[in-house]
Every structure is written in C-alpha cells, then in structure tokens.
Amino acid sequence: VRDFVGSFNFLGTVYQHSERRDRLGNWVPQDPSAAQLRQSLTEFAVLPLGSPFVRARTPIVRSLLLYGPRGSGKTMLVSALANETGALVLNLSPSNLVGKFAGKTGPTKLVHMAFLLAKAASLQPIIIYMDECEQIFAAGGGGKKGKAAAAANAEGPVRFKKDLLLYIKAALEPTDRVLVVGTTADPGAAEVKDLRNFFDKFLHVPYPDYASRVLLWKHALRSTIAAHAATLGLSTATTAAALAAASSSSSAASTAMASASQQQDRRREPLDISTLAHISEGYSSGSIVRAVESTLTPRRVECLEKRLLREEEFLGALSRQTATFADDHEKFKAFTAIITGLKDTRDKLRKAAADALNPDDKKDKAGGKGDKKGKKGKK
The missing domain is CATH 3.40.50.300 (P-loop containing nucleotide triphosphate hydrolases)
Structure with missing residues (x-):
C-alpha cells in the first residue's frame, strides 16, 4: 500500500x-x-x-x-x-x-x-x-x-x-x-x-494534488531510470549520475554529471520538478507515469551523463495523454454528494428554508389538496 x-x-x-x-x-x-x-x-x-x-x-x-x-x-x-x-x-x-x-x-x-x-x-x-x-x-x-x-x-x-x-x-x-x-x-x-x-x-481515488504530483514525478523518474540502468547493465557510477538528473538538487546533479566549465555555462537546476508538477495538473497518476516512460527510453538514459534532462522533453509525451480534469471532477463530486447523502440533506434544508420564508404557499398547497378530497367525497 x-x-x-x-x-x-x-x-x-x-x-x-x-x-x-x-x-x-x-x-x-x-x-x-x-x-x-x-x-x-x-x-x-x-x-x-x-x-x-x-x-x-x-x-x-x-x-x-x-x-x-x-x-x-x-x-x-x-x-x-x-x-x-x-x-x-x-x-x-x-x-x-x-x-x-x-x-x-x-x-x-x-x-x-x-x-x-x-x-x-x-x-x-x-x-x-x-x-x-x-x-x-x-x-x-x-x-x-x-x-x-x-x-x-x-x-x-x-x-x-x-x-x-x-x-x-x-x-x-x-x-x-x-x-x-x-x-x-x-x-x-x-x-x-x-x-x-x-x-x-x-x-x-482522485487526481493527485500538487504535493502528490511532485512525489509522483520523482518516483516515476527514479524508478524508470533504475529499471533501464539494470537492463542495460550500466555501472554504479553511471546509474548514480543518471539518477541525479532526476533530482531537484542542482548541487548533487552538477557534481555527478557536469564539469567545471559546464557549470559556468549553465547555472540551472537539472530538472525543475515543481514546474512539471504544475503543468501536469488535471492528469491522472497513470498519465504522468506513461509520459515519463515514453520520454525516458533506454537510449535517453544512456545519454543522461552527457546531456542533462530538461523539462520540455516531457511536454510532447504529456500532451498525448488524456486530461479531462474539469468534466471528471464535477462528475465525481456529484456522485460523492449523492452516495454520502449530502445532496439529500441539501435538498431538505433548502425545502425547509423555502417553507419558512413562504408559509402562505405551504398553506395554500395544503388547502388545495383538501378541496380536491372534498370534491371527490361529494361525487
């Protein structure tokens, strides 16, 4: 679990x-x-x-x-x-x-x-x-x-x-x-x-929130890289360098993957997990994992030492995933309200409030029913 x-x-x-x-x-x-x-x-x-x-x-x-x-x-x-x-x-x-x-x-x-x-x-x-x-x-x-x-x-x-x-x-x-x-x-x-x-x-089981998406991106990146590294038979040092590319810590990745000259030319985080978590709002956990797996191919994992991982590499794969956050979210909210009895409670409260504001309407309805019964009795 x-x-x-x-x-x-x-x-x-x-x-x-x-x-x-x-x-x-x-x-x-x-x-x-x-x-x-x-x-x-x-x-x-x-x-x-x-x-x-x-x-x-x-x-x-x-x-x-x-x-x-x-x-x-x-x-x-x-x-x-x-x-x-x-x-x-x-x-x-x-x-x-x-x-x-x-x-x-x-x-x-x-x-x-x-x-x-x-x-x-x-x-x-x-x-x-x-x-x-x-x-x-x-x-x-x-x-x-x-x-x-x-x-x-x-x-x-x-x-x-x-x-x-x-x-x-x-x-x-x-x-x-x-x-x-x-x-x-x-x-x-x-x-x-x-x-x-x-x-x-x-x-x-809802769509992941921002904090969960951050953890999900990190987990998917690390597990995919580790799986490909084991299949390709990469050395421990190479695997560690590849895993550092999926870290949001610039110091760890720069130590494992970049030379001194490269650090001077490019002072940025190897991968901005926060940005990826923001742009993936509305995507399910499975969509995020599939986007990572389709981007991090075995060949791409082999090249992580020489070419750092960038956020834009995931945009194409993520765009091909289904994202219907607004429609699905409304559907599940409505079902939650029905199955928990929240909708029935709302309707009862609104009806009671309407009757309290318009007591005459309630009396008129009751009187109308009485008249109908009386007419039926005369027949």
Missing part, C-alpha cells in the same frame, strides 16, 4: 473549516489525500483480512468501492491489498465473464461457486475483485428504451446483479476474511440504490 505514491494534505484542516462553495453556492468537501486513502485501506481491508483477531472484533466491512478517473491507481490498490495480505483474488470483472455462464441458472452457479470458495477457511483471506462494476449495477430505464436495454443485457454483466446482492448479505459471516472490492471510472452509470445495498464503504 505504501507504493501508492502521494503526499499528506497539510492544509486539510484549513480547507475543512473554510467556506469553499461551488458556482451554485453548495459547500464542496475536499478530495481525500493519498495518505488518507492509504490509512482507510489499511483500516478497512489490510488489518481485517490479515488478522482473524481484528476481523472478529471490528465492524464488518464486506465490500468496498474505489471510484475515480482512469489511471488514478484503483487496480494498483487492489493488487497492493492482495500483496499485503497474501489474499487469493477471484476476478469477477465483466471483461472476464463475457460469454461465460450463460442461461438462466448460469449467473447463480457462478456467484454460488465464488462465495462457496471464498468461505473456505483454508483459502482465506480472499478478495473478490470486480473491475468496471458499473456494468454489473447498470441503471435500467423505462419504456421502449428500457425494454430494449433489458433485452440487450440478457447475456450481459447485469444478469449477475441479483445474485450478488443476495449473496453479499446472506453468505458471508462476520468471521469470514473475505472482501469484495469494486472499481469504477463511471459511477454515474450505475444504479445508486444497488450500490448502496451492495457496498459498505466508498473511497474516492
């Missing part, structure tokens, strides 16, 4: 007590930091799965949903949970079930076998993994479109929803070290009621 790179939100308390509102005047909760995600996963998943003592004495968490943009690290976190606990992973993702377990009894057979296997004490801990779970809990429609969608989903992932909702509550005991983990990049496509009935905890 510690490999999930990200920083602690040091201004979280200040933000929490400040009046931050969106364009509609709604208070907006802050996104969780990487440190908070690591802590929550440790409390909800790692400790209960790894220790029967903890599992039996803590509130049971049967299922967990990780939602966030593509490339934010959701699948990596599931792998980290399995690695930390030594858990067996049962992959029930829609992509893994295409064309399998057809017929009316097929979904029931699969779900029954999965939970029967999960309850085997000799195989626990077990993680039941569902990627793109919005396809399983897809929202249905009414009318002709709803009937057409139902016919199209007769052999689709939605057919597993009924049995999953039944088994998640009936099959697992508090002592079973089993956790169902779902991931989604489009939570709005799922039925909110079904998600609430199935998942016990919801964790938002």
